[in-house]
Amino acid sequence: MIEVKNIRKSFQGKIVLNDISATFEKGRTNMIIGASGTGKSVLLKTIVGLFSPDSGSVLYDGREFHSSTHQMQKQIRREIGMLFQGSALFDSMTVAENVRFPLNIHSDLSESEKDDKVNFYLKRVGLENAANKMPSEISGGMQKRVGIARAIVMNSQYLFCDEPNSGLDPQTAWMIDQLIHEITLEYNLTTVIVSHDMNSVMEIGEYIMFMFEGNKVWEGNKDTILDAEPKALKDFLFSNKLVRTFKGMQ
Numbered sequence: 001m002i003e004v005k006n007i008r009k010s011f012q013g014k015i016v017l018n019d020i021s022a023t024f025e026k027g028r029t030n031m032i033i034g035a036s037g038t039g040k041s042v043l044l045k046t047i048v049g050l051f052s053p054d055s056g057s058v059l060y061d062g063r064e065f066h067s068s069t070h071q072m073q074k075q076i077r078r079e080i081g082m083l084f085q086g087s088a089l090f091d092s093m094t095v096a097e098n099v100r101f102p103l104n105i106h107s108d109l110s111e112s113e114k115d116d117k118v119n120f121y122l123k124r125v126g127l128e129n130a131a132n133k134m135p136s137e138i139s140g141g142m143q144k145r146v147g148i149a150r151a152i153v154m155n156s157q158y159l160f161c162d163e164p165n166s167g168l169d170p171q172t173a174w175m176i177d178q179l180i181h182e183i184t185l186e187y188n189l190t191t192v193i194v195s196h197d198m199n200s201v202m203e204i205g206e207y208i209m210f211m212f213e214g215n216k217v218w219e220g221n222k223d224t225i226l227d228a229e230p231k232a233l234k235d236f237l238f239s240n241k242l243v244r245t246f247k248g249m250q
C-alpha cells in the first residue's frame with residue numbers, strides 16, 4: 001500500500017500539487033486521471049522520489065520515503081518497477097537483455113539465476129519466443145510487454161505505469177490493460193497508473209483519483225465514475241463520445 005498525505009508542490013511560485021492525499025492499495029489497479037497539465041506526472045514523480053514535495057509525505061507500506069535514510073530510499077527504489085510512456089527500451093539490447101538490465105544493476109544473483117528470472121518473466125508476458133529480437137523488430141504492444149517484464153523482474157512490490165496505452169491500437173491497449181491488471185492480482189502489487197484513456201479507466205479502474213488544476217477533485221472507481229458530480233470531471237468524461245453514448249447522451 002502507498003499512502004500519499006497532504007502533498008504540496010510548487011514551481012516558481014505556481015502551485016502544481018495542492019494538498020493531495022490518496023491511498024493506493026495492494027492488489028488493486030489504482031489510476032490517476034485528469035486533463036493535460038493538471039499535475040499527474042508531477043504527482044507520480046513525487047511519489048517515486050524524483051521530486052521532493054514542499055510538504056507532505058509518501059509512505060510505502062508504512063515507510064516514509066522523503067524523510068528516510070539514503071539506505072532506506074535505496075531499498076524502496078529497488079521495490080519499485082516503472083513502465084514508462086513509449087516503453088523506453090534500450091535499442092541496442094535484445095529483448096532478454098532489456099529485461100535482464102535491472103538484475104545486472106541491482107542484484108547479486110548468479111548468471112544462471114538471472115537467466116531463470118528473465119525466462120520466467122518473458123514467458124509470463126508471452127514473449128518467450130522473442131528473447132533474442134531487438135526492440136525495433138517487435139510491435140509496440142510487444143515492446144510494452146518487455147517494459148512490463150523489465151518493471152517486475154526485481155520482484156517489484158510497486159508498479160508505476162505512465163500512460164501505458166499511448167500509441168497502441170484499441171485491441172492491443174485492452175490486452176496491455178488486462179496484463180497489468182492480471183499481474184497486479186497475481187503478484188499482489190500496488191499498481192498506480194497515470195492515464196487519459198477512458199477505455200482503461202472503465203476496464204481496470206478499481207480506484208480512480210481525478211485531478212484538476214493541481215487538486216484532487218474526486219475519488220471512486222469505474223462503477224461510480226459515470227455518476228460523479230464534480231463539473232470538471234463531467235466535462236472530462238463527457239468529452240468522450242463513447243462515454244456519452246454509454247450514458248445515453250448525444
Ligand SMILES: Nc1ncnc2c1ncn2[C@@H]1O[C@H](COP(=O)(O)OP(=O)(O)OP(=O)(O)O)[C@@H](O)[C@H]1O
Nearest residue numbers: 011012016034035036037038039040041042043196
Ligand atoms: N520541472 C518542472 N518545472 C517547472 N514546472 C513544471 C515542471 N514539471 C511540470 N511542471 C508544471 O507542472 C504542471 C503540471 O504538469 P504535469 O506534467 O504534472 O501535468 P500532467 O497532468 O501530467 O499533464 P500530461 O497529461 O500532459 O502529461 C504544468 O503546469 C507543468 O508546466
